[in-house]
Each structure stands twice: as structure tokens, then as C-alpha cells.
Amino acid sequence: MSVAVWIPVATVAASRFPQPQFDSGHTVPQTVHPPFEALVPAWADVLILALALAVTVWLAHRVRSRRWLLVFSLVCLAWFGFIRQGCICPVGAVQNVAVAAWSGGGLPWSVAALFALPLLTALLFGRVFCGAVCPLGALQDLFIITPQRVPRSVDAVLRLVPPAVLAVGLVYAINGAGYLICRTDPFVGLFRRSAPMPMFLTGAAVLLVGMVVARPYCRYFCPYGVLLEWCSRLAWRPFAITAHECINCRLCVGTCPVDAITVPRAAPGDTARRGLFRRFVLMLMLAPLVVAGCVAAGWLLGAQAARAHPSVIVAERLAQTPESEMDLHPEIEAFKRTGRTPEQAAAEAAVTVARFRRGCAWAGAFVGVIMALRLLGMTRLQRRTLHEADRERCIVCGRCFAACPKNVQRSTSNAQLSNQKGDT
């Protein structure tokens, strides 16, 4: 009889069937609980991301080789995707940072660093994170087969989705309705090689669409892309098609899968100028309407969005379930345990709905302002003399490098160089 074993057991006094005292001297075993073991420590995750960004900057700005960018993107896809299984991810970290900044909860410094590093890099060198580091981008990049041009109007509408996802995702996260941005990640199931069927199918569908519409997730969904675009717009050394002088040969235009190469444009003439000005005034008058419309839409859709929140789920269940079926729903069972009344639940749900309405109205305002600014941007007097990579749209894949004769010249011998000069 070992008495020592019995001391902790005595604390579990509430048990219905007290543990027996074994005459045979049997000792009670202990369950082994496997500890949490991180593959690499948090600081190493941050260091690896920083290194990956640095290498990509070097490949895109110095080496300027599509092939090496592709090779490095495969390395990053293997590490951040299949080995780290997609969950040290700056895209999702947006939510953790927003929640911590909003509600003042704790946040590991490494998550804050994961969030900030790609943005700070974009402020200096453009969206290099998208070029090779992001596993979601790297995977889609492999499936680009015959990229087609998306019509301008369709593109303009679809490009409103990322800001909307960002805003609504943050409303969800801050109000405790789960991480929408993680839930809509199409490839994380692929990275884990284990996911429910709908998740797999969404991922496969995105890749299939990606064969003709290059990088559909990056361009028309990724909420982190919105922030990267803003930073990239201010980039110190933005991605350049050629390190030499552009000769406007137009050879690069067709190579860009995401339609990010801007072509030269003459300054508008006087009539066009007047037309643009009239449109500008029109858009300026339209802008408040656009914003107001989006705020209203946000307010209306807020109630729908709130249905993802647990308190609203419970209240809805309680209101809709007939008395005879009350035992069938786990939500109701869990609710009964809390000892609250259905009225309290309904009141709490109403508060949540109001919060979501307000949040989604703000989200609507955010999307509306972006929409209005883009409409106004369309009336800008534009004059461009060179072929350049659009700072916002360029995802630094490097496909245009090889098309540029200036880039080719650099790597060929002097004799060929002089020949080519004769051609142009």
C-alpha cells in the first residue's frame, strides 16, 4: 500500500466513486502528456523571415534573375508553407496585431515583428514579400500558365475586395468572432496536407483559376496586400524592370502576368484636359455619395456579419428552436449550463449586433474612401514617358527581366552588344 499516491487523490473529494484502496498494492499510473515543442524558437522564425526578405531584395534588385527568384520562392514555399505549415504568417498576423492594439491583450513580440517586417521592406524596396517569400504567392505563381488580361472594369471592381476583406476581417477579430482572414486562407489545408474537403476544393479552385488569371488570391483577395500596396507606393527603391535606361521597346509589356507594367502616355491635350476636369468635378461630387453608400451597406450587412459571433449564434438558436428540440443543440446545452436566461442572451446578442453594425459601417467607410480616391485618381492628368512597373500592382516575380533587351545586353559579350545596338 503506497500512501504517497493517495495524497493528491484525496483532494478529488467530489468524485462519485472514491478510488479504491488496492489490496494487491497496485499503483495508479500517470498519463504522459506530450509537451509543446516548437520546431524553431520564435526569434529564429523572425530571423528566417528577415533573411528571406533580404535574399529576395538582393535577387530582385541586384541579381535581377527570374530563375533565381523562382528557385528561392520554392525554398520559401517549402519552409514557410510545407514545413512551418503556413501558420507563422504575416497575412494572418494582421489580426493578432489589431486585436492586441485594440483590446490591449498580450502579443508575442515575434508576431508583431512578423507583421511589420514585410511592410517595412515594402517601404524600401516594394512588394518583395509577395515576390518570393510568401508561400501563398509562390504556390500560385507556379500555376500561372496562360495569364489573360483582366478587363479594366472587372479589375477595378475586384480590387475593392481586398480592402473589404481587411476591414471586415478586423471587425470580426476585434469583436471576437474568430479570424476571418485565416478562415479564408485557401492553401493552408494544402500546406498541412490535411483539411476538410471544402477547404481543399477552394484551394484547388483558386489554383485552377490562377492558370488564366495570374495570382487571383494575391490580387483580388489578400488583405495584407492592401497594406503592402500602400507601403510599396512610397518605396525608396521600387522594383525596376531594367537597371538601365528604358528605351520604350515595349517588349516587356506582354510578359507581366498581373498587368502591372504602365506604358508611356502623352500629356492630355486641351480638350482632354477640360474633359478630365469635368470628370474630376463630377467625381468630387460623387465621392460623398459613394462613401455614404458604402457606410449604409456596411450598416445593413453588419447584422449578417454578426451571425458569426457566438453570442448571436446562441440567441438565434434559442429563438428558433422549438421546445421539443431544445436538447438536440449543443449551443443550447452549453447555454443552459451558464445559468443565464434567454432574455439575457437576447440582450447580449443585440449589443453584439449593434457593435458589428458600427464596425461594419466603419469598414464600409474605409472601402468607400478607397473607392472614391480611386475614382478621383482616374481623372488625374497623367504623363508617362517610360515603361515602368506599377508600384502597387507589381508583385516582383521578375518575369519582365528577360524580355528587356537592355537587361540581356548586360550579360552578353561586347561584340553582340554592338550588333544589337545596330539593330535598334
Add this chain to the structure above:
Amino acid sequence: MREQEQETTRRDALAWLLRAGAGAVVASFAAKAAQRQTADRTVWQIDPRACIQCGRCETECVLHPSAVKCVHGYAMCGYCKLCFGYFKSDAARLDEAAENQICPTGAISRVFIEDPYFEYHIDESLCTGCGLCVKGCTHFGNGSLYLQIRHDRCTNCNACRIAEKCPAQAISRVPASRPYLLKESL
């Protein structure tokens, strides 16, 4: 010519100002978020006191089979001969035959210790985390069987799917240094 040069410098300065401003915004946002930083990484865990054994842990986890397993807190077990975590409530006979067992995968085995006591063991490689045994043990026994997220399997998703689907909101993040919420020590 000189004028033009000056203009470019002014423009450059403005660009740097904007860039620095944006950088400061990003950095301060991250810093504000990390201000009250948690010393430790966190992992997901089920609070067995809140769990109502709805069965979603088995079906909603992104892993198949789920990272949730039934664990046995031996210290709480009554070593019952008639174990409601082992036998179906309508079992025809109280023997080891599969049709009498509550576990759909036969993950629970029992060993005779001394009359009338049996010890119950869980084979985690067979357990799917459905919680049927947990329900039986919690309702009619000592509640020594309970569900836990096993950290040799859990991929620690940023957004845990079962945490979102849990009707009792029993799943939350806990410090990685103490990654289990063990019923016998709660």
C-alpha cells in the same frame, strides 16, 4: 538647371518624410500591440470543466484524425467495473465484446486489477476525440476521462477551427510552458 536639382531634392526629402512617417506608423502599431507582450508562446487547449462533449472536436479539427484525444486522469478514476465510459448504456452484456463498448474505434481497453476493479487505458493512436466515453464518464462516473488537445499532433493554427465551432467556448490559448488543463490538477 540648379533650380531643377533643388526641386528634386525637395521632392526626395518629402518622399523620405512620407516614408519615415509610414514606417513610424507600422512600427508604432506593432510596438503598441506588443507592448503588453506575453512572455511565452501560447497554444490551444480545452478547458475540461467547460466541455460539453458535443463531438465537434472530432469533426471540425483541420487534422484527420483530430488533434483532440481523450485522456485518462487515473488519479480521479473509480476503477468501476461498470464503467459508463467503457460500456454503452444499453449494453446487452458487460464484457469486452465490441458491440457492448461505447468507443466506436475500440480505443479503450481494460485490465482486471482485483475484484471488482478494472483499470482503463486509452490507445491514443485509435482515439478520434469523439467524446462519447467522456460524456458517459462525466455524466455517470467520476469524470476522469476528458478531452485534451495533444501537442504532439496540434499544428497550433492561428485560428483554431474547433475553438471557433465549440458551442461552449471551452477552447482558448494557454501558455506553451503549461500546455494542458488537466482535470486532476485544476
